[in-house]
Amino acid sequence: EAAVTQSPRNKVAVTGGKVTLSCNQTNNHNNMYWYRQDTGHGLRLIHYSYGAGSTEKGDIPDGYKASRPSQENFSLILELATPSQTSVYFCASGGTGVSAETLYFGSGTRLTVL
Amino acid sequence: GEKVEQHESTLSVREGDSAVINCTYTDTASSYFPWYKQEAGKSLHFVIDIRSNVDRKQSQRLTVLLDKKAKRFSLHITATQPEDSAIYFCAASYSGTYQRFGTGTKLQVVP
Numbered sequence: 001e002a003a004v005t006q007s008p009r010n011k012v013a014v015t016g017g018k019v020t021l022s023c024n025q026t027n028n029h030n031n032m033y034w035y036r037q038d039t040g041h042g043l044r045l046i047h048y049s050y051g052a053g054s055t056e057k058g059d060i061p062d063g064y065k066a067s068r069p070s071q072e073n074f075s076l077i078l079e080l081a082t083p084s085q086t087s088v089y090f091c092a093s094g095g096t097g098v099s100a101e102t103l104y105f106g107s108g109t110r111l112t113v114l
Numbered sequence: 115g116e117k118v119e120q121h122e123s124t125l126s127v128r129e130g131d132s133a134v135i136n137c138t139y140t141d142t143a144s145s146y147f148p149w150y151k152q153e154a155g156k157s158l159h160f161v162i163d164i165r166s167n168v169d170r171k172q173s174q175r176l177t178v179l180l181d182k183k184a185k186r187f188s189l190h191i192t193a194t195q196p197e198d199s200a201i202y203f204c205a206a207s208y209s210g211t212y213q214r215f216g217t218g219t220k221l222q223v224v225p
Binding site for chain 1: 146158159203215217218
């Protein structure tokens, strides 16, 4: 069973502050993803990565940066957090093929920006 | 880019009855269609998928149907049980792109 671990589980941040969400996977998957979940929008992709050192923009990258320093770790960075970034964030990992692969999700991080 | 629409936001069925959740997609190039389940307060996990080279796939009580002409796919759950209550997400992707998700259908199985 694929294992994807996110930290923290919950985070409260202030407007304008910097927030870093972390994700670790132990399955040697090449591809990792950051989604956010909002009622009425489902899951929307923010950034993804094909492997260490690579980051790509998803559908809603504005206001977010990503970092993939190793195969196992993928971080999402909010340099200047805003209340509109209050959401639940999910990290996921997949295999080698970008499109036709099962995604394994972490437990999620609930971020509140005040 | 691809857009996936999930038509039922909520669905309530009696225990033992069947449930059907429908999704449509826009890009004819889409070739992979997975479904994920999210139980209350938990993360998503994969339940079943279908690829464009077939039009039906079954796994125990779950069946996925794919109609490429109509750009529509559906999840059928037979003999529903209380543990089937969850939010179900459909997704679609094509070669070289990432999965895009529908907005989710909350399925409630009532006794």
